[in-house]
Amino acid sequence: MSRPKILITNDDSIHARGIKALYRAMCQIGDAQVVAPESEKSGVGHGITLITPLRARHHTDDDGFSGWAVNGTPADCVKLATKELLAEKPDLVVSGINRGSNTATNTIYSGTVSGALEAAILGIPAVAFSLTSFEKVDLSFAEEAAMLISRKVLEHGLPADTVLNVNIPPAAREDIKGYKITRQGRGRYEDAYERRVDTMGRPYFWLAGTRVMLDEEDDLDEVAIENNYVSITPIHFDLTNNKMLTPLKDWNLSL
C-alpha cells in the first residue's frame, strides 16, 4: 500500500493541543490532513448542520500545523472533507485526541466519537481517541497508542458499521498496564443545574453534575481506565436493542 491518506478531526477545535498531537502521530504513518471545527464543539453528539450554511477556511499556525477550520460539528467536518475539501477519499479517519474521557453513557454525547461514526457511515475505517483527563498532561504516550492502533486498523480493517472508541489514561508510560478490549459501561453524570441571574435580573442555567461510577466488571471501559489500561471499545451505529424484539411482540399492538 502506498502511504495511507488519513483525515483528522476532533471536537475541541483546530486550536486544541490534542489534534496537534494526533497530527504529529499520523504524520509518522501516512499523509495526514486536518479538517476540524473552528471552535469548541464538546457535547454536540452526532449533530450535523442542516439549517445554516457551512463555511471552511484554511488555517495555518506559526509552527506549520495547518488544516481546514469549519464552522460546524465533527460530523459536518468529516462529511464536508470527504465530499468537498479533500482530493481523495481517506483510508482512515481519526478523531481527537479529546481532552477528557468519552466512556460509558457519555459516549453518546461525544462529538469526538461522532466524527469517527460519521466516517463509518461513509464507509471509511475510523477511530476516536480520548485522553481521560482535563489537565494539560504529557501526550507522548497517547501519540504512541494512536499510532499503534491506527496501524492495526489499516492492517486489519474494520467491519463497515464499526469504529473503535479508544480512551487513554493520563498515566506515565511505565504505569500503563496495556491495551484492553472493553464494552461500554453504564456510568453517567448525575445532572444538576446551577441557577444564576444575569445583570438584567433574568435567570439562566449552567449544566453541572457529578460523575457516577456504576461499573465493576473489569472489561468495562471506565474500569479499564481506572486500572490504567488503554480501553478500546468497538462501537456501532445500529441502536437496536435486539433483546427487546420478542418481549415487544408480546404486547400485541393492533389497530
Added chain:
Amino acid sequence: MSRPKILITNDDSIHARGIKALYRAMCQIGDAQVVAPESEKSGVGHGITLITPLRARHHTDDDGFSGWAVNGTPADCVKLATKELLAEKPDLVVSGINRGSNTATNTIYSGTVSGALEAAILGIPAVAFSLTSFEKVDLSFAEEAAMLISRKVLEHGLPADTVLNVNIPPAAREDIKGYKITRQGRGRYEDAYERRVDTMGRPYFWLAGTRVMLDEEDDLDEVAIENNYVSITPIHFDLTNNKMLTPLKDWNLSL
C-alpha cells in the same frame, strides 16, 4: 395509578404542529407538560449545551397550548425539565411528533430520538414519534398511535436503557396495515454539498443529498414504513458492537 405525568418534547420547536398534536393525544391519558426547544433543532443528534447557559421562558399560544421554550436541544429540554422546571419526575417522556422519518442510519442524527434517549438515561420510560412525511398531512392517526403506544408503555414499562423509536406512515387510517416491531435498517443519505457564493463573494456549502434505501427484510424500519406499517424499534444507548470483541482480542495489541 393516578393520572400519569407526561413530559413532551421534540426537535422541531415548541411552535411545530407535531408537538401540539402530541400534546392533544397525551392530555387524553395523563397530565401533560411541554418543555421544548424555542427554535428548530433538527439534526442535533444527542447534543447538549455545555459552553453556553440555558434559558427557559414560558410560552402560551392563542389556542391555550402552553409550555416552556428552552434555547437548547431536546436532550437539554429533558434534563432541565426534570431537574429544574417540573415539580415532579414524569412517569413518561414522549418526543415528537417529528416532521419526517427517523429511521435507519438517520436515527443517530435525530434530536427527536435523543430527547427520548435522554429520558432513559435519567431513568424514565420514553418514546420518540415521527411521521414519515415532510408534507402538512392529517395527524389524527398519528395521535391515535401515540396514545395506544404510550398507554402500553405505561402499562408494561421498559428496560432501563431502552426507548421505543416509533415511525408512522402518512397514510389514511384505513390504509395502515398495523403495528410492526422492527430493527434499525441500514439506509442512509448519499451526501452532497451545494457550493454557493455569498453577496461578498465568499463560498459556503449547503448539505444536500439523496436518500439511499439499502434494506429489503420486512422487519426493518424503512421497509415496514414502505409497507404502511407503524414501525416500532426498541433502541438503546449501549453502542458496543459485541460481535467485534473477540476478533479485536486477536489483534494482540501490546505495549
